[in-house]
Amino acid sequence: SQTIHQWPATLVQPVGSPLSLECTVEGTSNPNLYWYRQAAGRGLQLLFYSVGIGQISSEVPQNLSASRPQDRQFILSSKKLLLSDSGFYLCAWSATDRGLLRTDTQYFGPGTRLTVL
Amino acid sequence: GQQLNQSPQSMFIQEGEDVSMNCTSSSIFNTWLWYKQDPGEGPVLLIALYKAGELTSNGRLTAQFGITRKDSFLNISASIPSDVGIYFCAGQGLRGTSYGKLTFGQGTILTVHP
Numbered sequence: 121s122q123t124i125h126q127w128p129a130t131l132v133q134p135v136g137s138p139l140s141l142e143c144t145v146e147g148t149s150n151p152n153l154y155w156y157r158q159a160a161g162r163g164l165q166l167l168f169y170s171v172g173i174g175q176i177s178s179e180v181p182q183n184l185s186a187s188r189p190q191d192r193q194f195i196l197s198s199k200k201l202l203l204s205d206s207g208f209y210l211c212a213w214s215a216t217d218r219g220l221l222r223t224d225t226q227y228f229g230p231g232t233r234l235t236v237l
Numbered sequence: 238g239q240q241l242n243q244s245p246q247s248m249f250i251q252e253g254e255d256v257s258m259n260c261t262s263s264s265i266f267n268t269w270l271w272y273k274q275d276p277g278e279g280p281v282l283l284i285a286l287y288k289a290g291e292l293t294s295n296g297r298l299t300a301q302f303g304i305t306r307k308d309s310f311l312n313i314s315a316s317i318p319s320d321v322g323i324y325f326c327a328g329q330g331l332r333g334t335s336y337g338k339l340t341f342g343q344g345t346i347l348t349v350h351p
Contacts, residue, residue: 126279162323162343162344162346163341163343163344164280164325164341166338169338208277210279210280212279222268222285222287224267224268224329224339225268225270225282225285226270226282226327226339227282228272228279228280228281229279230278230279231277231278231279233277
């Protein structure tokens with residue numbers, strides 16, 4: 121079975137500090153990967169998605185960047201955090217093959233709560 | 238772009254009552270998904286619908302893919318305190334992409350009083 125991990129679970133960072141959030145998926149190969157931000161417990165905003173190693177697409181202009189150094193690893197980064205970067209960050213994956221799993225169904229990780237002070 | 242209108246935004250019910258929430262789209266969808274999010278956790282997939290008219294159950298939960306392909310509903314029967322959380326609908330439209338991009342509703346906050 122497939123599992124998705126995120127760490128850290130919670131993070132408190134000062135304004136202007138760097139950020140690195142990690143997401144890894146197990147039990148599947150070549151997944152599509154996604155980063156979402158959720159503010160105030162409502163609404164999921166898609167930030168980035170990746171269809172393969174080194175392939176990153178940004179959905180909204182922002183202070184964040186994403187990278188995919190390995191097939192099942194997705195990293196969300198920032199060089200200098202802003203107060204507005206606070207929120208709940210969710211990683212998700214979907215399948216790319218047309219086997220048992222559909223490509224149009226996403227599965228979420230446990231999330232990282234980021235507080236920028 | 239595609240938008241989903243999810244209603245109601247919040248519900249306050251007594252334990253044992255039935256719950257109904259729905260999502261409507263401005264365009265035709267090929268896929269409807271329902272997720273539940275507990276506080277501080279990631280959304281968990283409850284039910285996936287892939288065919289117009291499809292009616293699927295998962296325990297006390299029942300969801301349907303509207304015949305017009307522009308709506309879906311989720312029903313919860315005999316609610317219990319652990320049903321508390323935020324319920325999201327999500328879907329993919331006709332112009333779906335190979336990478337499975339979804340459109341999400343704004344969520345329904347469910348509170349169950351014992």
